[in-house]
Amino acid sequence: MPDTPIVTSDSFGWSGMRLSGWEGVSPQEAHEPVLAEHLIVIHMTPQPVQVFERADGYRGEGVARPGDINVFSAGDLSVCRWESELSFLRLDLSPSLTNRVAEELELPGGGGAVDFGRHIRLNDERVMQVARWLYEDLRAGGPGGSLYAESMIRMLSVHMLQRYGAVSARTDNQPLRLARTQVDGALQYIHAFLDRELSLDAIAAAAHVSASHLVRLFKQATGLAPHQYVVRERIRRARDLLLAGRPVQDVAASLGFSDQSHLNRHFKRIVGVTPGEFVRQCR
Structure with missing residues (x-):
């Protein structure tokens, strides 16, 4: 098979993340001296593959199995060499998005640069599930639309920040809730423009909250995620x-x-x- 992705999100207008799916990539060494974006790689090869990996602060050889996840932060070195055909999903997550989400969530340190560290062969079912949903939507031609993709991307960003980011989650026990007037603003906007392509940012603006807060809290107010x-x-x-x-x-x-x-x-x-x-x- 050619060493090009079988599917990418490039033509779907996604904001904040690029997803690409690769199958049967021939043995080689992938070398990126400075990553422009945060990188998440999910191994999808049906059988185990021997790999050599190097990143800032890490150097090692091991066996990549289906579902293993590697995480690298923007600005890092990333090197991977494999000896047999490899299949994987690649998610390039925008630092501007993760920094903005950290600030919107009012996380301690929010507004600064986010660093996820370096993690090799993680097992994280939430990352896997969100990536699978987005990949399946791409393979189907994007029927979920940009609102669905934006919701999933922000969900992934929040999870990455809370679990791996240098920024910690809120420590207070008082959940942020949408006021009734804010809920009404979001609902009125949705009903007024049901016949148009709705974006998460536009709905959030109508509710006078950040998009990340809307994703987290809309379900508390309505029982459904925005796209649902x-x-x-x-x-x-x-x-x-x-x-x-x-x-x-x-x-x-x-x-x-x-x-x-x-x-x-x-x-x-x-x-x-x-x-x-x-x-x-x-x-």
């Missing part, structure tokens, strides 16, 4: 439009779904039947 709430409300509106006689294809286009099959999938998951079946049952 948006999908649910679009399906609710789709039901009304279908009952008013609008064709399924037109409904999908008017509510921001990528195509009719995208609407069908979410409609059946939430309502229990396809849009066509729903219309027939209601006649």
